[in-house]
Amino acid sequence: MTYNVQLILVAVIGILTVACTGYRVYRLILNIRRGGDSCAGCRNCALKKRKNKRKDCPKVK
Amino acid sequence: MRLSELRTGEKGIIVKVTGRGGFRKRIIEMGFIRGKEVEVIRNAPLKDPVHYRVMGYDVSLRRSEAALIEVVAMDGFEEGKAAPDTNGRAFDSYVTPSRVDLRAVAIEKGKTINVALVGNPNSGKTTFFNHASGAHEHVGNYSGVTVEAKDALFKQDGYTFKIVDLPGTYSLSAYSPEERFVRKHLTEEHPDVVINVVDASNLERNLYLTTQLIDMDARMVIALNMYDTLLKRGDTFDYKSLEKMIGAPIVPVISKTGFGIKELFSRVIGVYEEEDPVIRHIHINYGDDLEKAISHVKASVKEHCDLSKGLSKRHLAIKLLEEDPETDIFIRSVPGHGAVLKVRDENVTQIATLLREDSETAFTNARYGFISGALRETFAPGKIGSMKSTQLIDLFVTNKVLGFPLFIFFMWIMFKATFSVGAHPMEWIENLVAWTGSLVEQYMQEGPLKDLLIDGIIGGVGGVIVFLPNILILYLFISFMEDSGYMARAAFIMDRIMHRMGLHGKSFIPLVMGFGCNVPAIMASRTIESRNSRLITMLINPLMSCSARLPVYVLLTGAFFPDRAAIVLLGLYVSGILLAVMMARLFKRFLFREEDVPFVMELPPYRMPTFKSILIHMWEKAKQYLRKMGGIILFTSIIIWFLGYFPLPPDGSDPSCRQKDSYIGRLGQTIQPVLQPLGFDWKISVSLLTGMAAKEVVVSTLGILYTGEAETGAEGKEAQKLRERLKQDAYPDGSPVFTPLVALSLMLFVLIYFPCIATVVAISKEAGSWKWGLFVAVYTCMLAWTISFVVYQAGSLLPLL
Ligand SMILES: Nc1nc2c(ncn2[C@@H]2O[C@H](COP(=O)(O)OP(=O)(O)OP(=O)(O)O)[C@@H](O)[C@H]2O)c(=O)[nH]1
Numbered sequence A: 001m002t003y004n005v006q007l008i009l010v011a012v013i014g015i016l017t018v019a020c021t022g023y024r025v026y027r028l029i030l031n032i033r034r035g036g037d038s039c040a041g042c043r044n045c046a047l048k049k050r051k052n053k054r055k056d057c058p059k060v061k
Numbered sequence B: 001m002r003l004s005e006l007r008t009g010e011k012g013i014i015v016k017v018t019g020r021g022g023f024r025k026r027i028i029e030m031g032f033i034r035g036k037e038v039e040v041i042r043n044a045p046l047k048d049p050v051h052y053r054v055m056g057y058d059v060s061l062r063r064s065e066a067a068l069i070e071v072v073a074m075d076g077f078e079e080g081k082a083a084p085d086t087n088g089r090a091f092d093s094y095v096t097p098s099r100v101d102l103r104a105v106a107i108e109k110g111k112t113i114n115v116a117l118v119g120n121p122n123s124g125k126t127t128f129f130n131h132a133s134g135a136h137e138h139v140g141n142y143s144g145v146t147v148e149a150k151d152a153l154f155k156q157d158g159y160t161f162k163i164v165d166l167p168g169t170y171s172l173s174a175y176s177p178e179e180r181f182v183r184k185h186l187t188e189e190h191p192d193v194v195i196n197v198v199d200a201s202n203l204e205r206n207l208y209l210t211t212q213l214i215d216m217d218a219r220m221v222i223a224l225n226m227y228d229t230l231l232k233r234g235d236t237f238d239y240k241s242l243e244k245m246i247g248a249p250i251v252p253v254i255s256k257t258g259f260g261i262k263e264l265f266s267r268v269i270g271v272y273e274e275e276d277p278v279i280r281h282i283h284i285n286y287g288d289d290l291e292k293a294i295s296h297v298k299a300s301v302k303e304h305c306d307l308s309k310g311l312s313k314r315h316l317a318i319k320l321l322e323e324d325p326e327t328d329i330f331i332r333s334v335p336g337h338g339a340v341l342k343v344r345d346e347n348v349t350q351i352a353t354l355l356r357e358d359s360e361t362a363f364t365n366a367r368y369g370f371i372s373g374a375l376r377e378t379f380a381p382g383k384i385g386s387m388k389s390t391q392l393i394d395l396f397v398t399n400k401v402l403g404f405p406l407f408i409f410f411m412w413i414m415f416k417a418t419f420s421v422g423a424h425p426m427e428w429i430e431n432l433v434a435w436t437g438s439l440v441e442q443y444m445q446e447g448p449l450k451d452l453l454i455d456g457i458i459g460g461v462g463g464v465i466v467f468l469p470n471i472l473i474l475y476l477f478i479s480f481m482e483d484s485g486y487m488a489r490a491a492f493i494m495d496r497i498m499h500r501m502g503l504h505g506k507s508f509i510p511l512v513m514g515f516g517c518n519v520p521a522i523m524a525s526r527t528i529e530s531r532n533s534r535l536i537t538m539l540i541n542p543l544m545s546c547s548a549r550l551p552v553y554v555l556l557t558g559a560f561f562p563d564r565a566a567i568v569l570l571g572l573y574v575s576g577i578l579l580a581v582m583m584a585r586l587f588k589r590f591l592f593r594e595e596d597v598p599f600v601m602e603l604p605p606y607r608m609p610t611f612k613s614i615l616i617h618m619w620e621k622a623k624q625y626l627r628k629m630g631g632i633i634l635f636t637s638i639i640i641w642f643l644g645y646f647p648l649p650p651d652g653s654d655p656s657c658r659q660k661d662s663y664i665g666r667l668g669q670t671i672q673p674v675l676q677p678l679g680f681d682w683k684i685s686v687s688l689l690t691g692m693a694a695k696e697v698v699v700s701t702l703g704i705l706y707t708g709e710a711e712t713g714a715e716g717k718e719a720q721k722l723r724e725r726l727k728q729d730a731y732p733d734g735s736p737v738f739t740p741l742v743a744l745s746l747m748l749f750v751l752i753y754f755p756c757i758a759t760v761v762a763i764s765k766e767a768g769s770w771k772w773g774l775f776v777a778v779y780t781c782m783l784a785w786t787i788s789f790v791v792y793q794a795g796s797l798l799p800l801l
């Protein structure tokens, strides 16, 4: 692999990592915002990409 | 969907009727049967009652009663018929499913049974749950392992079971949070069938909860768990007679092995379908005086309050007479409660004068009376006392003099094994990582991708992954202690000490769980009643050294204290505990002042943990660890590598300065002045900063920052282990960066400072406010700095290390 190809691949990996990390942080914030006493904090919402539909969560009473 | 949610004119097909026995029977007799169609004649919002038509005649139900009937809606069905499309075909035939389909859906839905597991703490509910559903929830031989509802699905005989594992409770009065939680679950979720898990080796106490469930008129199947211990003790128990006596099926079960679980669920189906020959609703006879009081209150409730039929009046009357706080709140929200409360108060005083005890005690005694009466006829204790070995072990383990040294000794063995036994598999993984690195080194062309792979990913992730064996060994010990029942003894031993220091006794279990991971430990503090004690427990929990800190310790002790590793490890853990106790005292003194709540810790009999359960536990932990490697550790490693690689140095610059001039180098040098008094250079400072994401990242960051050194030459630089590289690092003047003293200061700092982000989030959530999370972050950092400062400065003055 030439230097330039490697540079491009590295850039792609970098962007992907930042995107993934950003997404994780975003999910974390969503999860926290959804929190409170009624939320079991099971991270189900974040995992199942329920966005803000907290009332869909079987564990929120 | 609930029947009450259907609007006027809408139709639905009945899926099932939930709620308690008597009411349910009546509703079903009225024609609300699975698969039947029901139409809403009039449902005005906020108006009771609602009119329905079912099987051709009109019925009116209260909204609260209609809410107990589950339906599938047939919305759009009638409109579809009225508006045929251009082809003259009925609109509904392909927009909405046909009536027949819907009925099938309803019947299918009706074959889902909601089951709740209710029982005393440590009666084996979670073991049962895991065996039935194939889940791997946490099991331990002490009370209060499960703190929140967990659910799972599984199928048997064409039925789907939605099974919910609940925290253990001794009763359903509303004293402790878990009691309230379970009660709320039962009254609000209306599980179709309750499985009451009963510990067969402790029948009398376990059946107390059963009597309360009978009062609630819950449809119930009793799982006579730990049947193996009953048999082993030689007890004889005629459960067939008892089940007829109390009107609920009893099935012997050994949830450890799965014995009886299948039969139990077929009984559950029988109860659900009203086919079980045994099930019937009985009234526990509380004796003349109490029964009289019950009937007075019941009559008064019937006369003055207009309550839903779904509510058992007898249960309400009993709860009122027991002066149950939640029932009081409930009845006060109902019109006409004045007269009822008056009757209640009269009867309560009368009970007190007649029986010379308060009414709640009178009911408790009557329940126990019922149980011992029932057991006298059905149960004969065996001759063999199996408690003997437990008592024998406890003679030593909970001994006033021996208990504490033994505890320390066990801990020492644990760390010794973690370090020494773990060293061999660790070396294999180290070699594997090194081999992978050299492979990439040989076969890839020079370039940034190669550097990313070798320095970033292999250096970072590879640096942490080698500690997998140590962590598994630590968990092996923890899970053995939990499953055997020693953990409860440890809590007992520590309770005396902790009490003297002003900490709540119940706090010990969450604190011990903190050795595994702080996040579930903080959730486990839910079992603590008083809010202040609970907050203190959460605030000091991060000082419990979690397993994520272990890689840092093993790395540094391996490099700088190889001969005294176990002692150093033990010392670190003990320092954490001591600091926690100190902070607890401070918090109690200055933040929350409060009386102690008495605490009773049950000491369960010792049980030999099964090989399988321990293996499963370790497998779960290994998976968790590897997932963390592929997740947060990988991401942070890549980001740190980027920050350490860029900006690209101008041509011809000194390669050894490259890292120092990179983004991360500049960042490190900015924060380093703060940490210099603790003996840390900029690389350590950066590692501590990134370690806030997760503590393993401290190691992975060190791994990345210590691969870039040019002096070792291109070939063979991977072959060197991280601990060697750390030892070689030196300041420009030639003095080593890492000395044993620096290592000690660093380990203490890692122990104490900022718990990982997940922990801070958990604290914020459980405490209900961000302020507490922030508070923990700030106080731990300040404490860490102070301790490391004192240790480093004192150690520099008195050169012991
Ligand atoms: N001998 C025997 N031991 C069992 C059986 N079922 C469970 N155990 C043991 O009982 C202990 C308690 O099990 P758990 O499933 O954690 O109990 P739990 O009811 O969920 O406890 P909490 O969550 O604290 O309410 C564990 O040590 C199990 O190994 C059984 O059928 N026979």
Ligand SMILES: [Mg+2]
Pocket (backbone or CB within 6 Å): B125, B126, B127, B138, B139, B145, B146, B166, B167, B168
């Ligand atoms: Mg449990």
